[in-house]
Each structure stands twice: as C-alpha cells, then as structure tokens.
Amino acid sequence: MSGTRDKSAPTSRRKRDAIRLPRVTLAHGGGGKAMRDLVDDVFVSVFDNPDLAPLEDQARFSLSALGQYGDRLAFTSDSFVVDPLEFPGGDIGKLAVCGTVNDLAVGGAKPLYLSCSVIIEEGTELTLLRRIAQSMARTAAEAGVSFVTGDTKVVTHGACDKLFINTAGIGVIRSGLDLGCHRAEPGDLIIVNGLLGDHGAAILGARGDMALSSPILSDCAPLNGLIDVLIAACPEVKFLRDATRGGVATVVNEIAEASGVGIELDDDATPIREEVRGFCEILGLDPLYLANEGRIVAVVPAAAGDRAIAALRSHGYGEGATVIGRVTPGPAGRVTMHTRFGGKRVVDMLIGEQLPRIC
Amino acid sequence: MRYVDEFRDADRAKVLLAEIDTVAAKAADRMGRTANIMEVCGGHTHSIFRYGIGDLLPKSIELVHGPGCPVCVLPMGRVDDCVAIAEEPNVIFATFGDAMRVPGSKKSLLQAKAEGADIRMVYSPLDALALARANPEKEVVFFGLGFETTMPSTAMTVLQAEADGTKNFSLFCNHITIIPTMKAILEDPGLQLDGFLGPGHVTMVIGLEPYDFIGATYNKPVVIAGFEPLDVLQSVWMVMRQLAEGRAEVENQYGRIVPKGGNPVARDAITRVFEVRDFFEWRGLGSIEHSGVKMRAAYAQFDAERRFAVPDVKVADPEACQCGDVLKGIIKPRQCRVFGTACTPETPLGALMVSSEGACAAYYQYGPRSGDEPEKANAA
Numbered sequence: 001m002s003g004t005r006d007k008s009a010p011t012s013r014r015k016r017d018a019i020r021l022p023r024v025t026l027a028h029g030g031g032g033k034a035m036r037d038l039v040d041d042v043f044v045s046v047f048d049n050p051d052l053a054p055l056e057d058q059a060r061f062s063l064s065a066l067g068q069y070g071d072r073l074a075f076t077s078d079s080f081v082v083d084p085l086e087f088p089g090g091d092i093g094k095l096a097v098c099g100t101v102n103d104l105a106v107g108g109a110k111p112l113y114l115s116c117s118v119i120i121e122e123g124t125e126l127t128l129l130r131r132i133a134q135s136m137a138r139t140a141a142e143a144g145v146s147f148v149t150g151d152t153k154v155v156t157h158g159a160c161d162k163l164f165i166n167t168a169g170i171g172v173i174r175s176g177l178d179l180g181c182h183r184a185e186p187g188d189l190i191i192v193n194g195l196l197g198d199h200g201a202a203i204l205g206a207r208g209d210m211a212l213s214s215p216i217l218s219d220c221a222p223l224n225g226l227i228d229v230l231i232a233a234c235p236e237v238k239f240l241r242d243a244t245r246g247g248v249a250t251v252v253n254e255i256a257e258a259s260g261v262g263i264e265l266d267d268d269a270t271p272i273r274e275e276v277r278g279f280c281e282i283l284g285l286d287p288l289y290l291a292n293e294g295r296i297v298a299v300v301p302a303a304a305g306d307r308a309i310a311a312l313r314s315h316g317y318g319e320g321a322t323v324i325g326r327v328t329p330g331p332a333g334r335v336t337m338h339t340r341f342g343g344k345r346v347v348d349m350l351i352g353e354q355l356p357r358i359c
Numbered sequence: 360m361r362y363v364d365e366f367r368d369a370d371r372a373k374v375l376l377a378e379i380d381t382v383a384a385k386a387a388d389r390m391g392r393t394a395n396i397m398e399v400c401g402g403h404t405h406s407i408f409r410y411g412i413g414d415l416l417p418k419s420i421e422l423v424h425g426p427g428c429p430v431c432v433l434p435m436g437r438v439d440d441c442v443a444i445a446e447e448p449n450v451i452f453a454t455f456g457d458a459m460r461v462p463g464s465k466k467s468l469l470q471a472k473a474e475g476a477d478i479r480m481v482y483s484p485l486d487a488l489a490l491a492r493a494n495p496e497k498e499v500v501f502f503g504l505g506f507e508t509t510m511p512s513t514a515m516t517v518l519q520a521e522a523d524g525t526k527n528f529s530l531f532c533n534h535i536t537i538i539p540t541m542k543a544i545l546e547d548p549g550l551q552l553d554g555f556l557g558p559g560h561v562t563m564v565i566g567l568e569p570y571d572f573i574g575a576t577y578n579k580p581v582v583i584a585g586f587e588p589l590d591v592l593q594s595v596w597m598v599m600r601q602l603a604e605g606r607a608e609v610e611n612q613y614g615r616i617v618p619k620g621g622n623p624v625a626r627d628a629i630t631r632v633f634e635v636r637d638f639f640e641w642r643g644l645g646s647i648e649h650s651g652v653k654m655r656a657a658y659a660q661f662d663a664e665r666r667f668a669v670p671d672v673k674v675a676d677p678e679a680c681q682c683g684d685v686l687k688g689i690i691k692p693r694q695c696r697v698f699g700t701a702c703t704p705e706t707p708l709g710a711l712m713v714s715s716e717g718a719c720a721a722y723y724q725y726g727p728r729s730g731d732e733p734e735k736a737n738a739a
Binding site: 274275277278281283284340341342343344345346348 | 360363366371372373405408409411412413414415457482588677723724
C-alpha cells in the first residue's frame with residue numbers, strides 16, 4: 001500500500017539472528033532484547049512490509065489513500081483459540097487471517113490492514129510459532145492484506161493453551177453498497193458457496209477422539225476475492241455473512257429474525273460432504289450447526305439468482321455454490337427445513353454447544 | 360451414505376404412508392378413536408422430529424414419546440452425586456457429552472467443570488479407561504448410564520480394567536433397564552396407549568422374549584423398531600396392522616440388527632458385572648422396582664458408589680415440572696405448564712428438556728410454534 005505510510009520512516013528493518021532456544025520462555029515476554037528477538041524472528045521476518053517497518057506503537061495511514069477504495073471504513077476484531085493449533089487444511093494462523101478478512105469482506109469492504117496480537121504460553125515450540133507465522137503471512141499475501149501492527153505477550157504455563165491470536169482489521173466499504181441482515185424479503189434466495197460443515201468436522205476429527213481413517217480438510221479460506229467477483233456481477237446482493245461458529249443454521253436464523261421473515265431450507269439442496277454426514281451421524285451432531293471458515297451465506301433477489309451462482313462458481317472458492325433455500329413471508333423469525341424424507345422441521349438457534357449423544 | 364440413504368428414501372416413504380393410511384382406516388373402524396403409539400426410545404423421538412414424521416402420519420395416529428432417553432430420566436439426586444464425586448480432589452470424572460447439561464439440585468456437570476472440577480467428555484467407557492492408564496496418579500471415574508444398549512460396553516470395560524490390573528478406574532453405575540419401566544407405564548391407571556415401537560438397540564442385546572408379557576398380559580402390540588425414518592414408518596405400519604387385525608404380538612421390524620435371541624455374549628458380560636437393584640429412581644416417574652442395576656460385590660474395587668462418599672440424597676422433581684405426565688403420554692410437551700416459559704433448553708427445569716432426545720427439547724427445537732398451522736397433537 002504505497003502512499004499510505006509516513007515517508008520519513010525506514011522502509012525495512014535490520015534482520016536479527018534467529019533465536020536458538022527451542023521453546024519460548026517468560027523472558028521473551030519481558031519487553032527487553034529477548035522479546036525484540038522473538039518478534040523479529042517469528043513475526044517481522046515474514047510479515048515485513050513498509051507499513052510495519054517503522055515498528056511504532058501504532059500504524060499510520062493516509063486518509064486520502066484509503067478514500068480511493070470507497071467512502072466508509074470497516075473495522076473488526078476476532079480472537080482465535082482453536083485446539084489443535086494445526087489441523088487438516090489449516091492452522092490457527094490461517095484461521096486468524098481468514099476470519100478477520102472475511103468479517104470485513106462480508107460487509108462489502110476491501111480488507112487492507114490487519115493487526116496481529118499473540119498470547120503465547122511459555123514452553124511453546126519456536127518451530128511451531130514460525131510455521132504459524134509463515135502460514136499467516138502466506139494467507140495475508142493471498143488476501144492482499146498486510147500486517148501493520150501487533151503485540152506479543154508470554155504467559156506462564158497453564159495461563160493459556162499454547163497460543164491465542166487476536167487479529168483486528170481495517171477495510172474500506174465500496175461507495176453505494178449497503179449490505180444488511182434486515183434486508184431479506186419474501187422471494188429472495190439463500191445461497192452458499194460450497195460444502196457445509198467441513199471445518200467443524202475437521203477440527204473435531206483432528207482432536208483425535210474419533211480415530212478417523214481419512215481426515216476431512218477444513219474449508220478455511222480468505223473469501224474477499226470471491227466476494228469481489230460476486231458483488232461485481234450481482235450488485236443487488238442484499239446480505240452476506242460468513243457462517244462460522246453456529247454454522248449456516250445460526251446465520252439463517254439471524255436473517256429471519258432481523259428481517260422479520262421466514263426462511264425455508266431444502267434438505268436435498270444443502271451441500272454436505274458424505275464424510276461429514278457420516279461423522280455427524282456417528283456423533284449425533286447436525287452439520288447445519290457445524291462451523292465453517294470459508295463459507296458465506298448470501299441473500300440475493302430471485303431475479304439475480306442465476307447471475308450470482310454463475311459468478312460464485314467462476315471462482316475457486318465458490319465452485320460448489322448453490323441455492324439452499326428461500327425467504328418466505330413468515331412466520332417472522334422462523335426457519336424451517338423440508339426434509340429429504342418429505343417432512344418438515346424447525347431449524348432453531350443452538351442453545352449452547354452441540355454435545356454428542358450417548359447412544 | 361450407503362446403508363443409510365436407502366432408509367431415508369422419500370419415494371419408498373410415500374408408498375409406506377399410503378399403506379399406513381389404509382391400515383389406519385381399518386384400525387380406526389375397529390377402535391373407534393385415535394391410536395396412541397408410544398415410541399419407547401429417545402432415538403426414535405429424535406428421528407421422528409428430525410424427519411418431520413409426525414406430520415406425515417394420518418390424523419388417526421398419535422405418537423407418544425416415551426421414557427427411553429437415559430439422560431432425561433436421570434434424577435437430580437444422581438446428578439448431585441456425580442458433581443460430588445467430580446469435585447473430589449484428585450478425581451477425573453469422565454462422561455458422555457449430553458449428560459453434561461442435566462441439571463442437578465445445585466448445578467450441572469457443565470457448571471461444576473466451569474468451577475474447576477476435572478470433567479472430561481468421552482465417547483466410550485474405553486476412553487475413560489485410557490484416561491486412567493494415562494493418569495496413574497489420578498482416580499478416574501466413568502459415569503455409566505444408559506439402558507442395555509450401553510451396559511455391555513461398560514461391563515466389558517470393567518472386565519478389561521480387572522484383567523489388566525488398573526487400580527485407579529471406577530464406574531459410577533446409573534444403568535437402567537427398560538422392561539420394568541414399560542411395565543410401570545402399563546400399570547398406570549391413566550394409561551392411554553394402544554401399542555409400542557420397541558427400542559431397537561436394547562432389544563439387540565436382550566432379545567424379543569422379554570416383551571412377551573405386553574401382548575399376553577396387557578393385550579398391546581409391540582414392534583421392535585429401527586431408527587431410520589423408513590424403519591419408523593414401517594414399524595408404525597406394523598403396529599397399526601396388528602391393531603386393525605386385533606392382534607397383540609411382539610414383531611421385529613429391525614431384523615437386520617436385532618436377532619430373536621438378542622446377544623448372549625453381551626448379556627453374559629452384563630450378568631458378570633451387574634446385578635439388579637431393588638429400586639431405582641427415575642425422574643418424572645419416581646422409584647421403580649428392579650429398574651436399575653448396580654455392581655456386584657465381586658467388582659467392589661471398581662464401584663465408585665463404594666469408593667466415594669456420595670450424598671445419595673433423593674431430590675424431588677421441581678413442583679411445576681410435569682415430566683412424568685409427558686413420559687406416560689398423559690400430556691403433550693406443549694401442554695406442560697412450564698414448557699417454553701420456566702423450562703427451556705437453555706434453563707431446563709425438567710429432564711425432558713435437556714437431551715436432544717428428550718421429548719420436550721425435540722418439541723422445542725423441531726416442533727411447530729405459535730403462529731404455525733394448528734398442531735396436530737392438540738387438534739387430535
């Protein structure tokens with residue numbers, strides 16, 4: 001993002017020697033040389049960019065440069081505490097970038113800058129931290145965003161679970177675009193960009209309790225590129241949200257409630273991988289409530305439906321795009337599903353966490 | 360999914376539903392009223408709601424959701440005992456996931472965990488045994504619950520612990536048995552049931568013979584039913600056919616899983632480790648003779664009831680709670696005075712609101728609401 005930084009600041013930092021200790025100690029959080037070395041070794045070395053280079057206490061942006069992308073700022077923050085840190089299809093670093101990028105993108109914003117704050121448990125392996133930071137850098141490069149500020153804390157053993165990451169992000173919203181949860185109207189289509197529940201199943205599978213023979217890969221992905229394509233082809237799109245915790249079921253309930261409409265989902269049209277269905281059958285879980293990290297729910301007027309689907313399918317992260325339901329006059333706030341079997345059931349908000357059934 | 364999707368085929372369902380219509384009409388002629396069929400098992404309740412089966416059936420058939428959800432019928436006093444054990448220093452308390460939210464008189468296991476008790480969610484009793492081996496300095500207690508379906512795996516785990524000399528593993532036994540409870544329901548003077556969908560997986564262990572008395576003494580048909588939606592429909596059709604023909608027999612719809620004689624190896628394991636209790640307390644139904652099992656004295660070293668001082672206090676169900684009437688099919692969940700108000704899945708008062716297999720939770724989650732078309736259950 002040339003043009004946004006303070007021109008008098010240095011443009012790149014002197015590389016320090018890599019840390020030789022195998023694990024993080026409390027000394028790395030002390031604010032002295034050890035901490036500088038850790039930050040340089042793990043983060044700055046892979047995040048390096050002109051906006052980060054000055055390493056001031058804050059990142060500085062030129063307002064006029066931001067203005068070229070739109071007329072409103074979008075600002076979001078998300079914390080990541082996933083266990084295990086690395087899982088099939090991703091890791092906590094990739095998740096931390098995708099989560100914040102997607103939260104900006106679904107508001108119609110172009111994501112630009114991220115912060116990266118980490119809380120590290122003493123004893124965490126340096127090699128693990130480096131892998132995760134590299135994964136963050138790779139994902140940020142793919143999404144076209146840069147890390148411009150951050151913070152590192154080290155806590156005593158047991159005070160956190162290896163590594164917690166918070167990322168905040170700033171983006172700029174395209175002029176004239178107004179996406180909102182309250183805008184769904186009877187007749188609108190509910191669209192998703194691919195198979196549902198992969199991330200949730202991947203995480204549960206990776207915890208090792210189930211000893212699955214073939215791992216399910218997380219769908220974790222930065223979706224700003226996909227959303228650009230969708231909005232360009234279909235500016236009538238009314239609402240977008242990434243279906244993370246609580247899954248698609250939670251998002252459609254929020255839409256039904258905020259818009260005062262009903263929503264009817266079609267079980268047959270809901271794309272769920274065979275392995276995920278099997279996984280859910282065994283555990284007594286409902287895939288509609290499983291988390292996704294690379295899936296959006298879009299509300300689109302019926303007349304624009306084919307165009308929206310074609311646009312989504314033209315992008316690598318939207319190949320499985322499909323209509324899963326439609327908006328009805330009511331009852332307001334009620335989501336129902338036509339079951340594959342010919343029956344009909346209510347799809348409600350989840351109360352707490354889904355817990356596996358006994359038998 | 361092979362061997363699953365075949366049992367969820369909508370076209371086959373239509374054929375079956377047409378057949379059910381025909382035999383239900385004949386049964387209605389014979390009985391002169393709606394047929395009330397109880398699905399005993401919580402797994403059936405879950406399927407019925409998940410696939411919207413209740414709405415597909417003719418109005419002359421009413422499904423009544425029975426007591427076969429082991430989590431639902433767990434009395435508060437036993438949850439208090441679990442919490443007391445879990446809060447002992449040096450204990451790891453291992454439990455199936457859906458038992459975590461069951462309210463005790465003071466707190467649930469989920470709340471006890473938040474307050475610092477070491478409570479772990481496991482998928483099998485063997486996971487608990489593995490925990491014991493991995494943590495030799497800790498006492499690992501497994502919360503055994505469920506009917507004859509889960510009893511064999513718990514029994515086998517105890518036998519395994521004995522065989523490999525694991526000393527720090529014990530079982531808090533809350534296993535229950537369905538036949539005495541069906542008997543208690545049949546003895547209830549308010550009974551309005553005409554037939555049963557029998558519990559498929561329990562019967563896989565105990566076999567068909569224990570149900571004979573239901574036809575012989577109480578003149579009600581029983582069909583042992585599988586859990587996929589077509590299983591449930593076919594079983595309903597089989598019950599209705601018996602009612603239409605005036606028969607009261609034990610039939611087996613779930614033949615692909617349930618052998619006539621059950622599983623003698625599993626029963627042997629159960630008999631080696633467990634013996635029948637004089638009484639066991641059921642939430643909503645009260646104390647029922649011979650309805651639970653406890654560990655035999657020979658396995659005292661693995662019996663958490665003997666190894667830990669449990670309060671063992673009976674706690675009365677909340678006064679407003681009508682779980683018992685729902686369990687016996689006397690009222691529908693929505694007719695309970697606290698349904699959806701004082702009692703919700705978020706703050707369950709009665710056990711039927713706790714597990715996703717509980718009738719009230721299923722009604723709350725999947726069932727029709729105010730503002731929908733009139734509910735068939737209340738219209739009947």
